[in-house]
Amino acid sequence: METVFxxxxxxxxxxxxxxxxDDVIAFRDINPQAPVHVLIVPKKWVKGIESADSSDKxxxxxxxxAQIARDEGVDRRGYRLVINSGADGGQTVDHLHVHLLxxxxxxxxxx
Numbered sequence: 790m791e792t793v794f795x796x797x798x799x800x801x802x803x804x805x806x807x808x809x810x811d812d813v814i815a816f817r818d819i820n821p822q823a824p825v826h827v828l829i830v831p832k833k834w835v836k837g838i839e840s841a842d843s844s845d846k847x848x849x850x851x852x853x854x855a856q857i858a859r860d861e862g863v864d865r866r867g868y869r870l871v872i873n874s875g876a877d878g879g880q881t882v883d884h885l886h887v888h889l890l891x892x893x894x895x896x897x898x899x900x
Contacts, residue, residue, distance in 0.1 A: 794830045794884040807860065812846050813853045815889075824892030825861045825868070829853050835885040838874050850887050863891030871899070 796802040797816060804816035807827055818826040829850050835841050851870070858864040868891030873879040 790834055790836070790883065792834070792882050792884040794828075794882055794886065795834060798830070798832050808853055808857050810849075810853070812849045815853055815857055818888070822888075823890040823895075825863050825890065827857055827861070827889040829857065829887040829889060831885055836883050837880060837885050838872050841885060845885075850885075854887055854889050857889055858891060861889075861891065867891070867895070869895045869899075 793802060797804045798814055806814060806816045808815035808829070812832055813829060814832055815827050815829040818828050831845060831847075831850060833845065835845050841847055854870055855864070858868050868889060871888040871890065872885070873881075873888075
């Protein structure tokens, strides 16, 4: 399925890429909700977390998030990882992705 994220992966759309390996690409959100707001996306299309399975290498997303947090300098004070699922969960792009938010105090409940 073609999404804005697949177009970033194929370099059809430019993005501020902060991390990339064989399985994952990560780039700055164009509408950041925190001083650090990075989207971490599997290169293999997966609609959302509810349709993922063990072949989708989901651990790679979290390992990338930890590395990006270190690279961005938010690992020591803390950061938040968010996966939105479905319309009511706030998912606006049908391509699984993790939001890494940091650089400010996070509040609970998140909204």
